[in-house]
Amino acid sequence: MQRLICGGLLLVCLIVPATARSEGGAAVKIDNFTFSPVKLSIAKGTEVTWTNDDDIPHTIVLTGIGVRSKAIDTDKTFAYRFDKAGTFAYICGLHPQMHGQVVVK
Amino acid sequence: MSIEQDRRGFLKCMTWAGSAMIWTVAGGIPRSHIIGQAQAAETGFSFAQVSDSHLGFDKPVNTNVTGTFQEALDHAVSQKPAFLIHTGDITHLSKPEEFDTAAQLLGATKLQTYTVPGEHDILEDDRKSYLNHYGKGKRGDGWYSFNAQGVHFIGLVNVVNLKGNGLGDLGHEQLEWLEKDVKNLTSSTPIVVFAHVPLWVVYQDWGWGTVDGGQALSYLKRFGSVTVLNGHIHQVMQKVEGHVAFHTARSTAFPQGVPGVAKGPGPMPVPAGELKNYLGTARISLVSAKSPLAIVDTPLAG
Numbered sequence: 001m002q003r004l005i006c007g008g009l010l011l012v013c014l015i016v017p018a019t020a021r022s023e024g025g026a027a028v029k030i031d032n033f034t035f036s037p038v039k040l041s042i043a044k045g046t047e048v049t050w051t052n053d054d055d056i057p058h059t060i061v062l063t064g065i066g067v068r069s070k071a072i073d074t075d076k077t078f079a080y081r082f083d084k085a086g087t088f089a090y091i092c093g094l095h096p097q098m099h100g101q102v103v104v105k
Numbered sequence: 106m107s108i109e110q111d112r113r114g115f116l117k118c119m120t121w122a123g124s125a126m127i128w129t130v131a132g133g134i135p136r137s138h139i140i141g142q143a144q145a146a147e148t149g150f151s152f153a154q155v156s157d158s159h160l161g162f163d164k165p166v167n168t169n170v171t172g173t174f175q176e177a178l179d180h181a182v183s184q185k186p187a188f189l190i191h192t193g194d195i196t197h198l199s200k201p202e203e204f205d206t207a208a209q210l211l212g213a214t215k216l217q218t219y220t221v222p223g224e225h226d227i228l229e230d231d232r233k234s235y236l237n238h239y240g241k242g243k244r245g246d247g248w249y250s251f252n253a254q255g256v257h258f259i260g261l262v263n264v265v266n267l268k269g270n271g272l273g274d275l276g277h278e279q280l281e282w283l284e285k286d287v288k289n290l291t292s293s294t295p296i297v298v299f300a301h302v303p304l305w306v307v308y309q310d311w312g313w314g315t316v317d318g319g320q321a322l323s324y325l326k327r328f329g330s331v332t333v334l335n336g337h338i339h340q341v342m343q344k345v346e347g348h349v350a351f352h353t354a355r356s357t358a359f360p361q362g363v364p365g366v367a368k369g370p371g372p373m374p375v376p377a378g379e380l381k382n383y384l385g386t387a388r389i390s391l392v393s394a395k396s397p398l399a400i401v402d403t404p405l406a407g
Contacts, residue, residue: 032369055164055372057198057228071198071228074164094224095370097270097312 025049025079028100030058030072030092035100042104047081059093068093150254151390153181154190154299156336157356159225160206161197166372167380170197170358175210176405177357177386182214184388187253189216192336192354193223193264193301199234208238222247223301223337224264232265248279250286257290259283261300263315271312273302273337275321284324295330297389303335305344305351308364313338322349332389332400338370340383341402352400355385381406 026046029036031053042048050072052058057071060078065088069078082088082104092098158174167173181189189211196203211218222235227246230237236247243249246262261283263273275283287296298304304321306314315321325331331349339361342353359372360383367373375383385404 033371055166057225059228073198093267095271095312096267097310 027051029053030098033092033095033098035098038099039101039103042082042102044085044104045081045083046104047079048102049077049079051075051077057094058098060090061093061096062088062090064088150256151184151186151388152188152190152253153184153186154192154334154354154387154389155181155357156192156354156387157194157223157339157358158191158207159194159197159356159358161200161203162358162372164359164372166359166374167384171206171210173381173384173405174357176381177384178210178214180403180405181386181388182216186216186388189214189218190258190260190299190334191218191220192299192334193221194225194336194356195220195223195235196226197358199226199228199230204234204238219251219258219260219299221260221262221300222264224267227264244282245279248282256295256297257287259286259296259298261298261304261321263300263302263304263318267312268316269312270309272306272309273300273304273312273315273318275300275315275317280317280320280324283321287324287328290328292327293329295332296325296328297332297334298325299334301335302337303342303351303353304333305346307338307342307353311364311370313364313370325349334387334389339373343400350400352387354387355383355402355404357384357386357405360384 024046026040026042026048028040028048028050030050033054040048050060052072052074055074057073059071060069060080061067062080067080072078082102085104088102088104090100090102155177159170160174162170191211195207220239222239226235228234240247246265248260248262250257250259252258261275261279263275266274266276268274302315303313304315304318308314329348333349333351335353336356338353339356339359340353340363341355344351360375361370362373382404385402388401388403390401
């Protein structure tokens with residue numbers, strides 16, 4: 001069953017282009033203290049999921065709108081849905097030298 | 106034999122002898138010696154520093170951080186220090202069970218323990234997780250001072266509002282408190298300041314420094330002996346500026362890369378069997394009231 005779900009997800013990933021649509025999700029990877037992609041463009045209503053590939057926890061702090069995740073440990077995720085258009089800058093609260101941006105259209 | 110020769114000799118021996126190292130800072134000039142542990146134990150008043158135990162960390166670089174912390178504490182206790190200082194990142198994720206393990210291990214030493222938080226200790230309860238456990242009798246986010254054996258100790262908190270590229274920050278309220286705290290002390294009082302993130306800028310790109318650390322140190326300028334103890338960077342770094350000696354401690358959990366060499370500041374994998382060369386404790390002795398403190402860094406294995 002799990003394999004089926006994984007296969008399904010893979011299929012979705014293949015179909016959805018890099019700039020995600022509102023009905024799908026968008027993903028940001030955290031690796032070696034860097035957000036990837038560092039600038040993500042999405043449509044309104046898209047949920048963004050950050051996945052931590054580092055051996056150290058990170059947090060997501062959307063400075064402009066006061067959203068602050070809990071610590072995201074290795075392989076764990078944090079998701080946030082962007083319902084308004086705009087440019088949202090964020091940092092890691094533990095390593096504020098890590099910057100990212102979500103552009104919602 | 107000159108100081109430089111001593112240091113070279115030490116570095117040469119360090120690779121095989123695993124001796125403890127003592128830094129005696131007299132009049133702003135650091136001297137290093139190789140010493141045996143028995144010799145260290147005879148020096149009179151001393152205290153031990155442990156740091157970055159990251160209880161709860163379980164990644165391959167060290168899957169037994171409780172064990173290595175225990176080993177570090179055992180070593181510290183064997184040196185018969187007056188008390189322990191933990192310079193933060195006691196826990197990895199601020200979880201209640203991680204704080205419980207810390208309380209158990211530190212309690213078993215029967216030594217008074219003075220702590221300051223690391224950024225990993227304030228991840229839960231709206232950043233109050235550390236204060237819930239160690240906040241009693243402290244001010245603000247957990248800063249305080251105390252006197253022991255004629256030395257004035259100051260525990261500072263520089264992890265609550267990390268700035269710009271990750272640098273530590275003390276903030277106005279704490280700086281104001283610090284200025285008042287030392288105002289009535291005589292200039293001959295030895296000062297020991299301890300905080301998690303280095304008060305001096307070690308490596309700006311990785312946020313290894315404190316934005317307003319310089320202002321804090323300006324209040325301490327008139328003192329004849331100032332020793333600054335930090336953690337956070339998981340490796341020993343030292344420098345002396347005037348009569349201020351800066352020192353960062355090893356972690357008891359995992360090493361981090363060397364600035365400018367490693368690709369990032371995360372846990373640094375080391376060859377199997379060599380981990381304990383990178384972990385350890387520091388033991389600080391008061392040599393005399395006027396000439397400063399001796400710092401002995403000891404890896405868990407050497």
